[in-house]
């Protein structure tokens with residue numbers, strides 16, 4: 001399988017629960033490497049831009065409010081099949097439907113406050129990583 005990069009965001013609910021390290025451990029135990037990381041307080045415009053694909057959805061306004069409710073931990077991950085591997089580690093969008101042992105099953109409270117974001121495809125991963133990190137600040141290792 002190819003070495004890929006993907007963007008993870010530990011959302012405000014999980015940052016507030018102080019589980020950044022626990023979530024990072026899951027990435028590392030699965031063989032994913034952290035190749036860039038920043039804690040960010042998103043502005044409304046940044047959150048709206050990041051989730052622009054969902055602008056017409058009924059939950060968009062609440063999603064933006066939630067994403068700007070506190071700092072998030074933005075992280076680029078690298079590894080074999082990183083995009084799918086991260087999605088598997090995250091679990092389903094709705095934590096009630098997420099498999100036992102996934103990040104969302106263990107740390108998320110609801111479908112909107114669901115602990116983590118993960119890129120869903122190679123194209124979105126490239127765009128999302130570039131949204132937060134200049135290429136210069138992503139370190140293959």
Ligand code: UDP
Pocket residue numbers: 054059063092093111112113114116117118120
């Ligand atoms: N979301 C929500 N209500 C919904 C569906 C999604 O609040 O009914 C939020 C949730 O935070 C989710 C994000 O919108 O993580 C993006 O939705 P998507 O379907 O892309 O899910 P994901 O890729 O994050 O699993």
